[in-house]
Amino acid sequence: MRNITIIGAGHAGLQLGIGLLRQGHHVTIYSNRTADEIAKGKILSSQSMYNLAVTQEREQGLLFWDDSCPPIQGMHVRAGKEDAGVMIDFRTRMPEGQSVDQRVKIPHWMNEFELRGGTLRIQDVDIPLAEQLAEQSDLLLVATGKGELGQLFERDAARSQFAAPQRITALTYVHGMIPREDFGAVNINVNPGVGELVHFPGLTLSGPCDIINVESIPGGPMDRWSSVATPEEHLALTLELIRTYFPWEAHRFEHVRLTDDNGILAGGVTPTVRKPVGTLPSGRSVLGIGDTHVLNDPMTGQGSNNASKGATMLMQAIAAHGEQHFDRAWMQRVADANWESAQWSARLTNTMMAPPPHVLNILGTCQGSPKLAQQLAAGFNDPRTMASWYFDEQGAQRMIDACTEVLAEV
Template identity: 50%
Template sequence: MRKILIVGAGQSGLQLALGLQSQGYEVTLMSNRTADEIRTGRVMSTQCMFDTALQHERDLGLNFWESQAPRIEGLGVSVAGPESARVIDWVGRLGGYAQSVDQRVKMAGWMDTFAQRGGQLVIHGAAVGDLDYFSRGYDLVLVAAGKGELVSMFGRDAARSPYGEPQRALAVAYVHGLGPRPEHPEFDAVRCNIVPGVGELFVMPTLTTGGRADILFWEGVPGGPVDAFQGVKDPSEHLALTLELMEKFLPWEYARATKVELTDAGGTLAGRYAPTVRNPIGRLPGGGLVLGVADVVVANDPITGQGSNSASKCAAAYLAAIVEQGDKPFDEEWMQGAFDRYWNTAQHVTKWTNAMLAPPPEHVLNLLGAAGRLQPVADRFANGFNDPADFENFFFDPEKTSAYLAEVSAG
């Protein structure tokens, strides 16, 4: 039985740990918090997982909340013009529904499951020195903790990381009491509201510790009017500021938010980070090698909602690579190959996300505008969130965009 150590108990670390456990590996999982501390703590993320990522959970029998979480059947885009009026407004239908489960609910539940199934759970924050000591007892060490000292073991890949600074200031509030969008009250959708030059507001239904809720998520251009949450420590003040900015820039979203209240005292989050791709292999002081997982090695801005999707896809790719290796060593060549397998999908996410952080070129504005007239365009754009590789075919290149729009218009 091969022994594997996973440091970090987020989407990828836990999904991989439970997947390896089901295949008979002896897995030790290190987390800096207990399941109860996670469950009663602050929200950690926004997350909307699309069909492919959800299927990885189903394949492992980990979709514990699928019947409770709202089914997100569409993805809508609105663009604010002069006087805060909508100049673009449409919703695309997803081929398979998406879902959002508060990571406090999911990670705590998965951690309990891992322990109940006989996994060794170590509650301890890990430093590089600890890992150096522990690594000698394992066949493979994976680092899935995307913040803190351990990330410094993985060097930045400058060729794949065009931004050196954060491109958005992030502010999240989980709320109860949000009304439906009047134009499509019959199904749930994620709403992406773009305020050119100012930022974006995402609104998404979720399942949280207190049941169904919605996430209000501002992404502010640094230095702009929405970059206003630094130093706001009081949760009610955070919500008031969120709503004030909605009223000013996105009155149609504010109109359904007049009665909202926070889900709980831990229901807000603010911060920023630079999108970065890192080299996947870390070297310990004693010479041992460790493999980085998910956002340790590929951290994208959440503007495209890909974080938990990418984490799920990375865990699935690594699980397959580990099982296929059998009893052969997990050496440097194998580690690079496992990462390359994940990068096959992650490269499309990174390219698209970095493009969405820049001001949209004319052909992209044309595409978003056409989606309001041509439902197939809206649907295809929406389903790109599930399979970002498809954006290569119609999004980046102005000639491909105009050829695609001409084809749909003719059809």
């Protein structure tokens, strides 16, 4: 049995912590907020989770919302301009995913962690305390997301494509949306040069809801969030932008209302990759996981998926390490394995910030090729599957040819 400490009780820290309890380890998690504060606080994310990550959580006995959370069963992509209408339009089914409000999921997991024998401490960990924890533990993990302790981890300039937010994301949780007639979908709407509207069904404190992401290009016509003062103004601006820039979707939003006054959020994320093995002033090594390692823009919904997949991978690595010392070389190997997977979600997300011509070609071809549309949706679920085709012109053309040949044969 090892003595493992995790700083940060978010998606990555809790999924890993609960999994390590199952392996018989002594696990302590530090959180700077209580479960009650999280449940009563503002929304934290839109947390759309695709099938691969959700399945791992289910297998780990951590998915408590299968009966109450409306499923995400596919993807519907549209691109257009307000004056020209929709130019690209395709939809495809996906294996089921779901989005459970982190104000529901995280407090439930905190409780579950304690019920299963974990020690949860409510304290904001600073560097001196991190030193103490590193000394007392066989392994210290930092899962503080965007929190300040992330400064222990140097920005990896070679792997970080941007130095500033590429979108201002405004999240709004609503009831009263007119449902789709076919299936619960991640609806992705692109207005080139202006931004995106992404929305999908989810589960919040007051039951099933719809979760709206308006992604505004900084300095563009939708970047008006700094003047919003109240939840009512936030909803009003969301609806105005949808009517103006995504009119083809507007009818579904006609009767929506906020789920609660805390069901809103607006801000920007600078997509950042950090060097995941940090050094405390004493020279001790700590391993960063989840957003502490790879922080993406929310647009493609990859961060929670990464946190979840990374936690699963780390659980396996810790089990395989037996009673050996968790030294810096081990931490680096584990982090490299995480990057092997997470780099593709970062590349997918960064590519969507300003799609190059070959990606526009892929999106345009998806409209007439269900096979290609399925490949794209599979890539959101597991971006590793895109490695050989999505990121360069030749690969894209090969995939387009293969998928359209299949279409011709049908």
